[in-house]
Amino acid sequence: xxxxxxxxxxxxxxxxxxxxxxxxxxxxxxxxxxxxxxxxxxxxxxxxxxxxxxxxxxxxxxxxxxxxxxxxxxxxxxxxxxxxxxxxxxxxxxxxxxxxxxxxxxxxxxxxxxxxxxxxxxxxxxxxxxxxxxxxxxxxxxxxxxxxxxxxxxxxxxxxxxxxxxxxxxxxxxxxxxxxxxxxxxxxxxxxxxxxxxxxxxxxxxxxxxxxxxxxxxxxxxxxxxxxxxxxxxxxxxxxxxxxxx
Numbered sequence: 001x002x003x004x005x006x007x008x009x010x011x012x013x014x015x016x017x018x019x020x021x022x023x024x025x026x027x028x029x030x031x032x033x034x035x036x037x038x039x040x041x042x043x044x045x046x047x048x049x050x051x052x053x054x055x056x057x058x059x060x061x062x063x064x065x066x067x068x069x070x071x072x073x074x075x076x077x078x079x080x081x082x083x084x085x086x087x088x089x090x091x092x093x094x095x096x097x098x099x100x101x102x103x104x105x106x107x108x109x110x111x112x113x114x115x116x117x118x119x120x121x122x123x124x125x126x127x128x129x130x131x132x133x134x135x136x137x138x139x140x141x142x143x144x145x146x147x148x149x150x151x152x153x154x155x156x157x158x159x160x161x162x163x164x165x166x167x168x169x170x171x172x173x174x175x176x177x178x179x180x181x182x183x184x185x186x187x188x189x190x191x192x193x194x195x196x197x198x199x200x201x202x203x204x205x206x207x208x209x210x211x212x213x214x215x216x217x218x219x220x221x222x223x224x225x226x227x228x229x230x231x232x233x234x235x236x237x238x239x240x241x242x243x244x245x246x
Contacts, residue, residue, distance in 0.1 A: 001028040003050045008057040020115045036062045053125040056085045071102045083125030145182045158212045162205040165202030
């Protein structure tokens with residue numbers, strides 16, 4: 001899943017573009033809307049570690065900063081791990097200093113017909129993020145199943161679950177993986193210690209990969225994952241999970 005942040009001071013424009021993005025973007029995404037640089041936006045930039053495509057109105061009417069100012073904050077706090085797209089009302093708005101310092105994907109002229117240009121830029125941003133993830137995602141869980149050794153990339157692990165009345169652990173993999181699931185003898189706690197921050201333990205018996213999360217319901221004590229997986233968890237742990245993914 002890729003996060004997309006849209007910041008524009010026109011609520012009507014935000015709602016219209018968001019509707020079109022939801023209709024026309026086929027990959028998994030979560031869209032966040034902001035009309036200004038406020039505490040909520042500041043909190044996202046500082047605390048949401050998910051790589052993001054930021055779509056910023058460079059002419060933002062904000063008392064503290066405009067879209068360029070927000071982009072500088074993003075680059076300062078988050079380095080160059082995210083992609084930035086600028087929206088502007090001016091046809092000649094692409095100064096070299098902004099290109100050099102911010103390295104945006106594109107400057108897009110705001111209009112009723114800018115959605116195609118925006119979709120093209122978002123696609124490019126997604127490809128750049130996925131390329132970086134492929135280059136840097138070296139996390140591997142090494143396990144043995146029936147004496148055969150497997151090196152499981154973290155990004156391919158959907159969830160890990162201790163089987164009832166057993167010492168066997170089920171590792172559920174992405175559908176495209178050579179093995180859809182593996183069964184090993186281990187403990188949830190020992191496996192959790194080997195994993196990185198994308199994983200979260202929702203109960204004594206289950207670990208999920210947050211990148212596959214669809215929903216989390218503390219009242220029903222259930223967590224839904226992509227590819228139609230539903231796991232039970234504790235209310236306390238699911239509430240904690242929701243804090244991490246806000």
